[in-house]
Amino acid sequence: MRGAVIHAPGDVRFEERADPTIEQPTDAVIRMVATCVCGSDLWSYRGDNRIDHPQPIGHEYVGVVEEVGADVRTIRPGQTVVGSFFASDNTCAHCRAGYQTACLHRVGMGGLGAQAERLRVPLADGTLVAASGTPDADLVPSLLAASDVLGTGWFAATAAEVGPGKTVAVVGDGAVGLLGVLAARELGAERVIAMSRHASRQALAREFGATDIVTTRGDEGVAEVKDLTDGLGADSVIEAVGTQQSVMQAIAATRAGGHVGMVGVAHGVAIPGDRLFYSFVHLHGGPAPVRRFLPELIGLIEQRAIDPGRVFDLTLPLSEVAEGYRAMDERRAIKTLLVP
């Protein structure tokens, strides 16, 4: 089969790769319906993660099950399934507590390379969630969003304790931040302040339910959020960037006793203990346990209650995966969907 292989920063190729097979009795092999490029794939693409040798890449996937191992009980060939960026058994203590990304037997899907025609999925019963029948084609982008960015935005909103009547601020206008806006509204937020300096992303944030837009950042952005919240700060803040500035901005924009949901993968961040201490905020986050939310999110998508697939503003054949990376790297696209 063919799939994406990253050879070096800036060098993603679509090439022949070994066909995935059932290696463990708990594996499934899926035929890809749609996959995509993640903001986090750009770390390797931009040289922030080391690449020692050519490696498969991609960790977001909607597929049809082709084959399952002997120990797979609930997932069956023919089902359309969605999974997340970590395979997880969904039975260990961490999974049962809702932290499937901390699964004691987790397997990172990036190394298996989901930007491909087919994919081996370990721990299939724990990892995969089946759609009801074969989804309508127009639902596929939203199901694919559920695989990572929607689930991550949803976790961020949950970690930030978003709920009815609350005011939420969202730091970051990438796919995760935008879907954090959507999640906040779905979870009942009264007011959602999107922090964005890009007109097209502001427009999508508004479509997803943002009630206010703040175009400044840093101290100035914090001051604007405070102006919008009686000088107190937002009840809940979603941090979807992962830089020092964005994390400190999120903490400072939160009211005393409020909650910060951190899902931007922290790069070079050091949180000063005294700043955190005197902020009185709650901090929670990490690699989102998307699996926790998949059944609910797939249900909402099938009912057409939400349309998270709108974050994909570029669709390409999988064979043009290299252009998909370039478009995101150059910020021509928010997120690239790839169809085999």
Add this chain to the structure above:
Amino acid sequence: MRGAVIHAPGDVRFEERADPTIEQPTDAVIRMVATCVCGSDLWSYRGDNRIDHPQPIGHEYVGVVEEVGADVRTIRPGQTVVGSFFASDNTCAHCRAGYQTACLHRVGMGGLGAQAERLRVPLADGTLVAASGTPDADLVPSLLAASDVLGTGWFAATAAEVGPGKTVAVVGDGAVGLLGVLAARELGAERVIAMSRHASRQALAREFGATDIVTTRGDEGVAEVKDLTDGLGADSVIEAVGTQQSVMQAIAATRAGGHVGMVGVAHGVAIPGDRLFYSFVHLHGGPAPVRRFLPELIGLIEQRAIDPGRVFDLTLPLSEVAEGYRAMDERRAIKTLLVP
């Protein structure tokens, strides 16, 4: 009147100070029944906080109201009262949310100097909580503990989401850590692991309800906590020290999805974003909003359900305040109670 004045590191004197008077119509003046030395007073005593000129010191107090300002409505002369280290109006948005130490009109009590015969308490109606009648003399140490260390340990346990059936680890065996143990048991914890290297403090931790003692710290201490918790980490961890090592130890000893209650005042702490991110813990803390808990804690003390006053292992006349500091600085005492 006479009271403590700190002149320089290591130099606390008992000397004549101006009599406190009603300066604002919301003030009360109390006659001190008991006061004490706080671990945080030692920062100034040890030279970690700058001292530009001689200044009154002390922020823990149980007293009898002598006089109230014209706008004081609920606090009355003759009442025995307890307050916390920040005066707060208890009506602003932060107070209503339970964060009285973030009160929009807060006044630090340390600057007013509670280690004295009398004390002015601003925002008396918001700050002070009256005992029922005149408490028995043997309850005074416990009421004084409620003023800071008990309230702080209680907040830590609350911030760490301690509850029935949970396993709690406590980092720090000072008065706050020990009362964190007490709070954890009162809040229903099934298992409380006290981390302490001092026999006398271990003994008090056990009397307060600790079920396990871990005598190591750092990575070794974390490994021991994990050994005691099926390799997962504790559900709730109380951080009552405030150093880089203790904060990182608390985070690492917490299970994925667990909660860290941070009440050790952070000194020189920088939390690496990636370590926090991949720990999956919840972090919450700050200067404890003791006022939130005072009515409940005073009630428990009056019912003799708890005996937090046992953290005082040295009682001196107020005139010997200097020796009270020395004994704590040299670790001869956990906490010094001072009687005018």
